[in-house]
Amino acid sequence: MSNKNSRIRLLFIIFLIVFSVQFRIGFTDNTTRNGLEVENQSGTVEAPKIKRWLTESGAEVLFLATSDIPIIDVAIDIDAGGRWDPSGYEGLAGLTSSMIFKGLGRVEGQSEGLNEEAILEFFANNSIVNSIDTGKDRVTIKLRFLNNSELQSKVGDFISLLLSNPAFNTEVLQREKTNLILRLRESLSRPQTIATRALWKAMYQDHPYGAVATEESISKLEVAHLKAFYNRFWQPARFKISIVGSLSQSEASALANQFSSESDVFSLETKDEPELFFQSMIPPVLLGDAGTKIISHDANQSHIWIGMPVLARHQTDDIFPFFVANHILGGSGFGSRLTSEIREERGLAYSVFSAFQLLKQKGPFFIGLQTGRGKTDEAIKIVFDTLDEYIEKGPTDEEIELAKLGLIGGFSLKLDSNLKLLTNLSQIAFYDLPLNYLDMWISRVSSVTKEDVNRVLKRVVKSGELQLVIVGGQRNSE
Secondary structure: OHHHHHHHHHHHHHHHHHHHHHHHHOOOOOOEEOOEEOOEEOOEEOOOOOEEEEOOOOOEEEEEEEOOOOEEEEEEEEOOOHHHOOOOOOOHHHHHHHOOOOEEOOOOOOOOOEEHHHHHHHHHHOOOEEEEEEOOOOEEEEEEEEOOHHHHHHHHHHHHHHHHOEOOOHHHHHHHHHHHHHHHHHHOOOHHHHHHHHHHHHHHOOOHHHOOOOHHHHHOOOHHHHHHHHHHHOOHHHEEEEEEEOOOHHHHHHHHHHHOOOOOOOOOOOOOOOOOOOOOOOOOOOOOOOEEEEEOOOOOEEEEEEEEEEEEOOOHHHHHHHHHHHHHHHHOOOOOHHHHHHHHOOOOOOOEEEEEOOEOOOEEEEEEEEEEHHHHHHHHHHHHHHHHHHHHHOOOHHHHHHHHHHHHHOHHHHOOOHHHHHHHHHHHHHOOOOOOHHHHHHHHHHOOOHHHHHHHHHHHOOHHHOEEEEEOOOOOOO
16 A cells, blocks of 8 residues: 555656646746746747757857846866876866966966956956866866846956966965865865775776875976866867856857857967876776775774765666665665664664765765764674665665655756756766756656666675775774
């Protein structure tokens, strides 16, 4: 009976979500969904369409028109993430991106460039919110500004100059290196950071995903290294530009062309070319045997992390079943198997979770928890026993239905603002996902079967390849 009720609730949630969308876009000629413009033809309503095209310089653009607020949100994703760091120069990608908005080189018609203060003043005077983030795969630049034609042109021109002719000032670089090293030292006093760095290294071994910046690698970085990295990877053909906002496609096209103008050089002169080896292709992720790393720390609790590489972002046929599988195991908090076994049944930890990160190549699956130092072995055994049983026997029908209910019920929260829409559009752009990825998300989740979950679990999660990291206490030491 409970399984039947779960299916009824799932169907009801799907109906409500679909009905709410239709209700919001279906009863006027000029209708919107979260501000998304749609077209009515012959009395029918079409879902808003993501537009895709290439700029004159080869950058790919994805555009989604909205009309709720006069704001333009832009994400520029550059295939220049940490995976491209040369061996021994870890941190180069992040340091390069951090310097982009800290100086502008001299351009035609000007006697000198702009320093960091002048750039900050431009952003402040024009109310432009901006950020730069560097991950394993990509650098993401985000911009948010008011929509008016004069400001669009000013922002396009200014960002184009910054992207194509950054000034890597030696003094500013030294300051950034010092700050980065200080932050690194502070973070390495925290057991959580120690554990996650060690886990990435254990999972990926010699693969670039496992490389982490150190004081030594940061200290050796000089302006010439940044210029060489910039010249190699900060090219318009490696840009993916996502635009969400209340503007027309022609305006979005003009803006994207400014960001990646063919007339801009995107090449910096260097007096002495440093000897750096840049890989032209990232090697595949190879799985090794299971391993355990114990790191002593004076923390009151043991920080336990378990993981292995599982799926790449483009493997959508396996990702949707894994969404459901992870939700049941430990992705849903209370009600998940790990929470039930670790917290509710035995009181071994306040919190335990499972999660996975999707990357260009196989991203990691994690399990994390903290427990008393004297309970370390017991907690680890329960986690592995729970995982092994789950892989062997799979989920129940009721767990499948409740997981889908939870995932679908929370889906609308992923799209309830322009910034969230931009985040999704950015993912679709950089990882070459289908343009209808968001449209099909609910149907793909709702169609997941128990057989799908069992298949994916057995294929991608193997206890014999899991890496275990413990920080804060030796096993069997208390």
